[in-house]
Amino acid sequence: MTAPRAPRSEDSKTRNALLDATLQLMVEEGYAAVSTRKVAAKAGANPALVYYYFRTMDELFLAVFRRGAEANLKRMRGALVAEHPLRAVWEVSSEPTHAALTMEFIALANHRETIRAELATYSTRFRQMQEEVLVRALDTHGIDDDRFTPSALVVLIGGLSRSLAVDRMLGLTAGHDEVRSLIDECLRHFEVPVEQKNSTRATLTGEEAPD
Amino acid sequence: MTAPRAPRSEDSKTRNALLDATLQLMVEEGYAAVSTRKVAAKAGANPALVYYYFRTMDELFLAVFRRGAEANLKRMRGALVAEHPLRAVWEVSSEPTHAALTMEFIALANHRETIRAELATYSTRFRQMQEEVLVRALDTHGIDDDRFTPSALVVLIGGLSRSLAVDRMLGLTAGHDEVRSLIDECLRHFEVPVEQKNSTRATLTGEEAPD
DNA sequence: GTCTATAGCTGGATAGAC
DNA sequence: GTCTATCCAGCTATAGAC
Numbered sequence: 001m002t003a004p005r006a007p008r009s010e011d012s013k014t015r016n017a018l019l020d021a022t023l024q025l026m027v028e029e030g031y032a033a034v035s036t037r038k039v040a041a042k043a044g045a046n047p048a049l050v051y052y053y054f055r056t057m058d059e060l061f062l063a064v065f066r067r068g069a070e071a072n073l074k075r076m077r078g079a080l081v082a083e084h085p086l087r088a089v090w091e092v093s094s095e096p097t098h099a100a101l102t103m104e105f106i107a108l109a110n111h112r113e114t115i116r117a118e119l120a121t122y123s124t125r126f127r128q129m130q131e132e133v134l135v136r137a138l139d140t141h142g143i144d145d146d147r148f149t150p151s152a153l154v155v156l157i158g159g160l161s162r163s164l165a166v167d168r169m170l171g172l173t174a175g176h177d178e179v180r181s182l183i184d185e186c187l188r189h190f191e192v193p194v195e196q197k198n199s200t201r202a203t204l205t206g207e208e209a210p211d
Numbered sequence: 212m213t214a215p216r217a218p219r220s221e222d223s224k225t226r227n228a229l230l231d232a233t234l235q236l237m238v239e240e241g242y243a244a245v246s247t248r249k250v251a252a253k254a255g256a257n258p259a260l261v262y263y264y265f266r267t268m269d270e271l272f273l274a275v276f277r278r279g280a281e282a283n284l285k286r287m288r289g290a291l292v293a294e295h296p297l298r299a300v301w302e303v304s305s306e307p308t309h310a311a312l313t314m315e316f317i318a319l320a321n322h323r324e325t326i327r328a329e330l331a332t333y334s335t336r337f338r339q340m341q342e343e344v345l346v347r348a349l350d351t352h353g354i355d356d357d358r359f360t361p362s363a364l365v366v367l368i369g370g371l372s373r374s375l376a377v378d379r380m381l382g383l384t385a386g387h388d389e390v391r392s393l394i395d396e397c398l399r400h401f402e403v404p405v406e407q408k409n410s411t412r413a414t415l416t417g418e419e420a421p422d
Numbered sequence: 423g424t425c426t427a428t429a430g431c432t433g434g435a436t437a438g439a440c
Numbered sequence: 441g442t443c444t445a446t447c448c449a450g451c452t453a454t455a456g457a458c
Contacts, residue, residue: 014423030322032243035451046425051453100321106377107318110311111241120381127385147393151386159374163366166317166373170331174338175362182358205416225441246433257443262435 008053015053017043022064027097031061031104058114065105065115069122072098076129085133086190090183093130093157099165130154137190145203153204219264226264228254233275238308242272242315269325276316276326280333283309287340296344297401301394304341304368310376341365348401356414364415 008015021042025034036057040047054060072092079088092098109116134150160183164176186204219226232253236245247268251258265271283303290299303309320327345361371394375387397415 012423030318033322036453037451046423048426048454049424052423055453057452103317103321106314106381107241109381110314111244116381120383123381123383124385127383147389147396149386149389152389152393153386155374155378155386155390156371160367160370162377163370163373167366170317170320170327170334172331172334172338174335175360175364175366178358178360178363179366182363185358203416205414219441223441247435248433257441259436259444260442263441266435268434 005055012053014043014045014049017045018050018053018060019064019067022060023068023101026064026104027100031108034061058112061105061108061112061115062118065118065122068098068101069126073122073125073129076126076133080129080133084187084191086137087187089130089133090157090161090187093161094164096165096168099162100169102162103166127151127154127158130157141190141192141202143189143202143204148204216266223264225254225256225260228256229261229264229271230275230278233271234279234312237275237315238311242319245272269323272316272319272323272326273329276329276333279309279312280337284333284336284340287337287344291340291344295398295402297348298398300341300344301368301372301398304372305375307376307379310373311380313373314377338362338365338369341368351405352401352403352413353405354400354413354415359415 018039021039022034025038025042034057036047036050039060040050050057050060054063075092076089079085079092082088105115105119109119131150131154134153138144138150160179164179167173167176189204229250232250233245236249236253245268247258247261250271251261261268261271265274286303287300290296290303293299316326316330320330342361342365345364349355349361371390375390378384378387400415
């Protein structure tokens with residue numbers, strides 16, 4: 001019930017500059033620092049143009065989010081065919097700007113319903129792709145652990161990459177080396193060619209599953 | 212370089228009402244919804260009183276944070292002597308309002324240096340206490356896994372509890388049951404009396420460590 | 423498409439009476 | 441300690457000239 005207006009060209013130079021400026025402001029100073037004037041100033045454009053291209057600030061945020069989301073989904077599609085898919089998934093999730101931006105949008109989502117909804121549908125798609133990668137990777141390597149199911153791993157990967165990013169931002173690094181090498185060890189399991197593995201019932205942690 | 216002023220009584224009824232109102236606003240609508248007038252209205256107080264008790268909005272946020280932080284540290288101290296310390300640690304970290312509030316302060320910290328610093332020092336203390344609990348728990352149960360060190364576990368626990376809370380807020384639940392039972396399984400290891408365990412070199416996942 | 427100008431509001435913060 | 445009154449900055453959004 002909101003949009004009786006002619007859509008603006010999506011590949012306008014100004015429009016993109018405004019999106020870039022918004023993105024940069026969000027990462028550097030947080031979403032609360034985003035305002036018509038600041039965005040326009042950073043983009044070298046006139047403040048009124050924000051409302052020409054995006055009807056409201058909410059739509060500006062949504063446009064920034066969608067652009068980033070599409071880029072991430074594209075990267076995730078790349079992970080599907082990468083040499084080491086699981087490592088690729090981890091790296092996409094761990095990208096610093098991705099993590100920082102996700103945090104900002106999560107905070108925004110807490111009190112803007114439109115953004116909450118968009119974030120939820122995007123996350124679902126993002127995770128579905130990850131799950132695809134995982135199902136294939138686990139299958140290829142003959143790993144079948146009732147506890148570390150694909151959907152559980154998706155939650156673990158996303159949660160861990162995000163919290164490592166938050167810690168870094170706060171300047172907390174205790175335990176990070178251990179966690180990183182833990183993850184690295186885990187990922188390395190999937191870089192071993194299948195022929196070299198002998199088990200029919202291996203587990204993610206590299207030990208025989210208990211009965 | 213900021214505080215030449217007489218401190219206000221810490222157990223004033225009005226002061227506490229203002230803190231409660233701020234807390235509630237943050238949880239319900241996000242930190243951006245916190246303003247002098249809204250806080251005062253919710254607390255049933257005069258807007259000017261906000262500046263009487265707290266010189267700036269930043270100090271108001273800090274006071275809310277410190278009050279919550281102290282409460283959490285106290286709960287964590289309780290975990291130190293609980294029957295099942297590890298489970299207690301997990302439960303303190305998973306408390307819904309704790310997680311929601313932490314998210315808000317993380318977002319705030321992104322662009323307010325005073326809050327970033329406070330959050331960092333609090334987190335350090337909080338994690339140190341968790342690590343104490345873990346060192347003792349792992350020792351008592353004779354668990355010695357090079358990969359799952361206490362400080363790594365602290366990072367894992369905090370990260371996971373936070374991301375589960377975020378997911379819930381977004382309405383994402385896929386994989387949560389699996390993750391929760393994974394954690395539950397892990398915690399149950401620490402509820403087994405030590406005598407019933409046979410290994411001298413057990414691991415967190417319940418299997419023999421690889422060589 | 424881009425600009426100026428401005429309406430209309432809400433915000434943080436202070437001065438000073440009571 | 442509590443209140444009124446107020447200053448001024450910043451914000452979203454729109455109208456309308458170019």
